Amino acid sequence: MAGKNGKMREKSLTMDTLNPQVKAVEYAVRGPIVTKAGDIERGLQQGQKHPFTEVIKANIGDSHAMGQKPITFLRQVVALCSFPELLDSSIFPDDAKQRARRILQGCGGQSLGSYSASQGVDCIRQDIAVYIEQRDKGVPADWDNIYLTTGASDGIVSILKMLVSGQGRSRSGVMIPIPQYPLYSAAISEMEAVQINYYLDEDNCWALDINELHRAYQAAKEHCHPRVICIINPGNPTGQVQSKKCIEEVLHFAYEENLFVMSDEVYQDNVYSPDCQFHSFKKVLYEMGPEYFNTVELASFHSTSKGYSGECGFRGGYMEVLNLDLEVKAQLVKLLSVRLCPPVSGQAAMDVIVNPPLPHEPSYLQFHKEKSAVLGALAEKAQMTEQILNTVPGIKCNPVQGAMYAFPRIFIPPRAVEEAMSLGISPDMMYCLRLLEETGICLVPGSGFGQREGTYHFRMTILPTTEKLKVLLEKLRDFHIKFLKEYASLEEPKR
Amino acid sequence: MAGKNGKMREKSLTMDTLNPQVKAVEYAVRGPIVTKAGDIERGLQQGQKHPFTEVIKANIGDSHAMGQKPITFLRQVVALCSFPELLDSSIFPDDAKQRARRILQGCGGQSLGSYSASQGVDCIRQDIAVYIEQRDKGVPADWDNIYLTTGASDGIVSILKMLVSGQGRSRSGVMIPIPQYPLYSAAISEMEAVQINYYLDEDNCWALDINELHRAYQAAKEHCHPRVICIINPGNPTGQVQSKKCIEEVLHFAYEENLFVMSDEVYQDNVYSPDCQFHSFKKVLYEMGPEYFNTVELASFHSTSKGYSGECGFRGGYMEVLNLDLEVKAQLVKLLSVRLCPPVSGQAAMDVIVNPPLPHEPSYLQFHKEKSAVLGALAEKAQMTEQILNTVPGIKCNPVQGAMYAFPRIFIPPRAVEEAMSLGISPDMMYCLRLLEETGICLVPGSGFGQREGTYHFRMTILPTTEKLKVLLEKLRDFHIKFLKEYASLEEPKR
Numbered sequence: 001m002a003g004k005n006g007k008m009r010e011k012s013l014t015m016d017t018l019n020p021q022v023k024a025v026e027y028a029v030r031g032p033i034v035t036k037a038g039d040i041e042r043g044l045q046q047g048q049k050h051p052f053t054e055v056i057k058a059n060i061g062d063s064h065a066m067g068q069k070p071i072t073f074l075r076q077v078v079a080l081c082s083f084p085e086l087l088d089s090s091i092f093p094d095d096a097k098q099r100a101r102r103i104l105q106g107c108g109g110q111s112l113g114s115y116s117a118s119q120g121v122d123c124i125r126q127d128i129a130v131y132i133e134q135r136d137k138g139v140p141a142d143w144d145n146i147y148l149t150t151g152a153s154d155g156i157v158s159i160l161k162m163l164v165s166g167q168g169r170s171r172s173g174v175m176i177p178i179p180q181y182p183l184y185s186a187a188i189s190e191m192e193a194v195q196i197n198y199y200l201d202e203d204n205c206w207a208l209d210i211n212e213l214h215r216a217y218q219a220a221k222e223h224c225h226p227r228v229i230c231i232i233n234p235g236n237p238t239g240q241v242q243s244k245k246c247i248e249e250v251l252h253f254a255y256e257e258n259l260f261v262m263s264d265e266v267y268q269d270n271v272y273s274p275d276c277q278f279h280s281f282k283k284v285l286y287e288m289g290p291e292y293f294n295t296v297e298l299a300s301f302h303s304t305s306k307g308y309s310g311e312c313g314f315r316g317g318y319m320e321v322l323n324l325d326l327e328v329k330a331q332l333v334k335l336l337s338v339r340l341c342p343p344v345s346g347q348a349a350m351d352v353i354v355n356p357p358l359p360h361e362p363s364y365l366q367f368h369k370e371k372s373a374v375l376g377a378l379a380e381k382a383q384m385t386e387q388i389l390n391t392v393p394g395i396k397c398n399p400v401q402g403a404m405y406a407f408p409r410i411f412i413p414p415r416a417v418e419e420a421m422s423l424g425i426s427p428d429m430m431y432c433l434r435l436l437e438e439t440g441i442c443l444v445p446g447s448g449f450g451q452r453e454g455t456y457h458f459r460m461t462i463l464p465t466t467e468k469l470k471v472l473l474e475k476l477r478d479f480h481i482k483f484l485k486e487y488a489s490l491e492e493p494k495r
Numbered sequence: 496m497a498g499k500n501g502k503m504r505e506k507s508l509t510m511d512t513l514n515p516q517v518k519a520v521e522y523a524v525r526g527p528i529v530t531k532a533g534d535i536e537r538g539l540q541q542g543q544k545h546p547f548t549e550v551i552k553a554n555i556g557d558s559h560a561m562g563q564k565p566i567t568f569l570r571q572v573v574a575l576c577s578f579p580e581l582l583d584s585s586i587f588p589d590d591a592k593q594r595a596r597r598i599l600q601g602c603g604g605q606s607l608g609s610y611s612a613s614q615g616v617d618c619i620r621q622d623i624a625v626y627i628e629q630r631d632k633g634v635p636a637d638w639d640n641i642y643l644t645t646g647a648s649d650g651i652v653s654i655l656k657m658l659v660s661g662q663g664r665s666r667s668g669v670m671i672p673i674p675q676y677p678l679y680s681a682a683i684s685e686m687e688a689v690q691i692n693y694y695l696d697e698d699n700c701w702a703l704d705i706n707e708l709h710r711a712y713q714a715a716k717e718h719c720h721p722r723v724i725c726i727i728n729p730g731n732p733t734g735q736v737q738s739k740k741c742i743e744e745v746l747h748f749a750y751e752e753n754l755f756v757m758s759d760e761v762y763q764d765n766v767y768s769p770d771c772q773f774h775s776f777k778k779v780l781y782e783m784g785p786e787y788f789n790t791v792e793l794a795s796f797h798s799t800s801k802g803y804s805g806e807c808g809f810r811g812g813y814m815e816v817l818n819l820d821l822e823v824k825a826q827l828v829k830l831l832s833v834r835l836c837p838p839v840s841g842q843a844a845m846d847v848i849v850n851p852p853l854p855h856e857p858s859y860l861q862f863h864k865e866k867s868a869v870l871g872a873l874a875e876k877a878q879m880t881e882q883i884l885n886t887v888p889g890i891k892c893n894p895v896q897g898a899m900y901a902f903p904r905i906f907i908p909p910r911a912v913e914e915a916m917s918l919g920i921s922p923d924m925m926y927c928l929r930l931l932e933e934t935g936i937c938l939v940p941g942s943g944f945g946q947r948e949g950t951y952h953f954r955m956t957i958l959p960t961t962e963k964l965k966v967l968l969e970k971l972r973d974f975h976i977k978f979l980k981e982y983a984s985l986e987e988p989k990r
Contacts, residue, residue, distance in 0.1 A: 009750060009753065009786075009790040009791070010753060011792065011818070011820045011823075012722055012723075012753045012754060012755045012792055013657060013658060013722075013755055013792055013819070013820060013823050014820050014822075014823060015820070015822045015823060015826075017658075017660060017722075018657060018660065018823055018826060019656060019657055019658065019659050019660045020660060022656060022657055022826055022830055023826065025829060025830060025833060026829075027829060027832050027833045029832075030613060030829075030832035030835075038612075060610065062603060062609050062610045063608070064602075064603060064604040064606035064608040064609040065603025065604045065606075065609040065610065066604065067604055068604070070606060070608050075577055075578045076578055078577045078578070078840075079574040079575075079577040079578035079581065080574075082570055082573045082574040082577055082840075083570045083571055083573070083574035086574065089586065091584065107559075107808070108557060108559060108560025109559040109560045109561065109562055109563070111559035111560070111565060111808070112808045112809070113558070113559040113565050113804075113805060113806040113807060113808045113809060114557050114559040114560040114807060114808050115555065115557045115560065115807045115808060116808065117533075118525060150645060150810070150834075150838070151834070151835065153833070153834055153835065154834070161514060161517060161685075162508060162513060162514055162517055163507075163508060163512075163514065164514050165512060165513065165514045165515060182833075183833060186833045187833070190656075190833075227507055227508075227512075228507075255504060258504065258505065258507045259507060260507045260508055291504075295504045296504070297506065297507055297508055309608075310608060311608040312608060312609060312610045312835070312836075313602070313606070313607045313608045313609050313610060313611065313836070313838065313839030313840070314607070314608060314838060314839070314840060315645070315810075315835075315836075315837070315838040315839075323506070324508065325506045325508060325509050325510070327509075327510050328506075328508050328509060328510060328513055331510075331513060331517055331518065334520060334522060334525075335517055335520060337522050337524075337525035338520060338522045338648070338677075338678060338681045338682070338685075339645075339646075339648055339649070340525075340646065340648065340807070340810075341807075341808070341810075342810070343645070343808065343809060343810040343838040343840065343841055344808030344809070344810075345573075345577075345808070345809060345838065345840045345841075346838055346840075
């Protein structure tokens with residue numbers, strides 16, 4: 001294998017020559033724990049022995065993988081769009097056919113197989129604008145501000161990419177909540193922007209504290225140029241739902257400090273607590289008056305992946321972007337055009353979510369029943385998760401007001417912390433690895449989302465079926481008690 | 496609208512504060528000509544008068560938008576996967592049902608709505624590996640090296656992203672053909688890599704000349720670190736098909752100079768000239784012996800968007816990556832995992848393309864007929880395009896051996912060149928704008944793909960129906976003759 005001058009040909013791409021920004025990226029939701037869970041799962045299938053018979057994956061918000069059934073109407077529309085010969089079949093209801101015809105008329109050659117415009121199919125963007133107006137009780141929405149995306153992640157990365165510039169102290173800073181969904185930190189690493197952490201208040205149900213925003217902003221100003229504030233509402237991984245007052249404060253802050261606002265609202269349909277209500281950042285901005293509504297730059301993100309449909313695999317989503325400078329808007333469209341368009345079947349799925357059957361239409365009853373069943377079960381599981389976790393000594397869980405996750409705080413004994421440190425892993429990573437190995441439960445350590453130093457958490461989804469979730473929580477409780485005991489007894493000889 | 500200190504709130508994101516790398520991106524396939532074509536189209540619909548009654552878009556390889564019908568079998572499988580209740584219906588053939596069942600069994604919860612693994616659905620990756628082995632007459636393919644992607648563009652950008660590092664003279668250089676598909680230059684701009692142009696030989700049917708590769712490499716070494724060579728075969732926009740000898744030379748060169756090879760083979764099914772044959776870079780590498788096959792890092796890209804299916808909207812694709820360092824591979828999977836997964840319906844479409852009906856299966860005849868009809872018509876149109884264009888004085892068109900485009904050289908009179916310069920636009924842009932305004936034909940100027948200085952071209956697709964393409968070519972001929980006359984007569988007074 002001798003190359004030029006008789007040398008061996010070496011790899012051109014090694015860890016030493018890899019893009020350092022790629023190296024810096026971390027994404028715990030699919031990190032080492034999940035890889036290990038996959039290995040164990042394959043082992044079980046091949047007859048390997050473990051102290052459990054199945055792996056329960058509560059690491060990722062993947063509803064269908066956990067057994068949730070698709071919404072029939074949505075899939076009917078997508079199937080009709082995919083194979084329009086079915087439009088002549090009597091097995092599909094008329095309202096599904098009407099939706100499919102409308103979508104296909106918006107596609108080049110009336111085919112899902114054509115590229116759409118870079119911003120998405122026109123009529124789908126129009127449907128989204130109508131949906132937003134209804135959601136926000138009449139606040140005007142212009143479909144020119146709507147962009148279909150490949151899931152919400154794609155939109156978030158595109159907007160961040162626009163905003164990153166400068167070097168050294170003028171490098172763009174991006175304010176993100178801690179704990180956060182690690183797409184944000186990963187994108188910030190990849191773009192070499194500056195991550196500015198603002199900590200959510202765990203003692204106050206993970207509420208956003210405006211004083212903490214000011215603190216984080218002032219501290220960051222010393223070493224970068226804060227340009228964006230990201231909010232996740234309802235919260236991921238923290239499950240809180242923001243109050244209207246809190247949103248007003250954030251928007252006022254963004255107005256004063258000239259920040260671009262990115263509001264990740266993919267869980268807008270996932271609110272369970274009767275005391276909470278989803279308020280869109282846009283509606284609150286509108287109600288603050290024209291000096292806010294006509295000036296603050298706001299991008300809001302939604303998705304087909306969450307809510308009651310849980311259609312992650314379709315990679316559908318949209319963003320609405322307000323008050324974008326017109327020349328900048330042309331640049332955004334140009335940037336999106338390089339990737340041509342978001343998947344058109346995902347756009348179709350998004351259309352059904354914003355344009356579901358109406359009460360007088362044939363599919364309404366079934367649709368309504370399916371939607372209520374999903375959201376009802378989630379609400380029940382949200383409550384059950386909080387309740388059972390809070391019976392465990394050394395675990396403290398805030399109410400799961402919305403989204404799909406609990407992010408409980410776990411007490412890890414000092415000896416366990418020491419042991420993890422000596423292994424070079426974070427204590428909650430060690431905890432989650434042990435949990436996986438002993439019970440088959442796959443969770444994500446809190447360190448993958450960020451947490452105050454010296455505190456430990458994990459994120460678990462509430463997506464397993466009620467029955468399976470109960471088993472999971474009980475196994476978790478038993479594991480935790482055993483874990484505490486083990487490390488407590490280990491400490492005894494030291495006394 | 497007074498903000499802090501009574502100042503007006505300014506935009507936080509303006510052309511001055513926009514990411515300069517975004518500003519630098521250019522993507523002509525959806526550039527200003529296409530925007531203008533859209534405006535004219537809307538105008539026509541609203542009753543505006545133009546010297547034509549329809550816009551013919553020959554700017555983008557979007558088969559279905561130009562009237563090509565989907566492959567029935569592919570759409571049947573996707574519809575079955577989307578709405579599995581149809582598996583009980585007698586209107587679908589058994590082989591389509593079998594494919595759909597297999598795909599669904601590979602999906603979490605047997606649903607297209609689940610996230611797949613970051614590399615894609617396992618059984619689809621296995622099918623792709625089998626397809627590649629058959630295509631390459633037994634050269635081994637390991638499904639561990641296969642990654643599903645969101646169209647080929649997504650894979651290309653991911654691999655490039657891994658390879659970009661260093662500053663100043665050690666900044667990564669990326670060798671690309673000129674003319675090129677502008678995804679490459681756009682991605683290079685966005686990542687601030689160094690673009691290294693190697694010119695294809697227009698006088699020799701756009702062949703790749705190994706001496707030109709050496710020239711470009713040696714010149715670039717002075718100011719950057721060349722790390723990658725990109726090849727597009729069959730060529731976009733140039734339509735040539737590379738000879739086996741030429742591929743061997745490129746691979747030998749990459750071996751010697753320790754370059755990572757990216758071969759864009761999305762047009763592998765689009766070869767029309769009876770004298771040409773598609774040779775995959777992988778197969779040629781294999782035949783060069785183990786010292787090549789076991790060392791050269793090669794990423795090859797394919798897509799659902801081209802070939803005979805033309806399913807652009809599904810955003811399906813895959814890449815096969817050979818000889819990747821194992822640690823680097825884990826980094827690539829990590830990077831992909833941040834975006835979770837490619838659209839699963841696009842993965843399903845990709846599966847059908849690599850796993851079409853077999854001769855003994857019920858859908859074989861119809862599938863074969865539809866596939867042959869598409870490829871036969873394209874071959875006919877490729878020949879017709881070359882022939883008619885070469886009858887026009889001042890236009891010279893190489894054979895369209897493959898892909899979906901002609902890239903003819905056009906003579907632009909010096910007075911027209913001067914006029915364009917005075918307008919601050921490239922002469923071929925002026926030419927294409929005039930063509931659009933006078934005839935409704937939408938092409939992309941050669942300057943959007945790169946061309947030798949002082950030469951002018953345009954790219955046109957051969958995708959309109961045979962009838963419409965003939966009309967297009969005749970209108971184009973008349974326009975060109977008129978254009979030449981107009982600027983020739985303008986020059987007379989100068990003599």
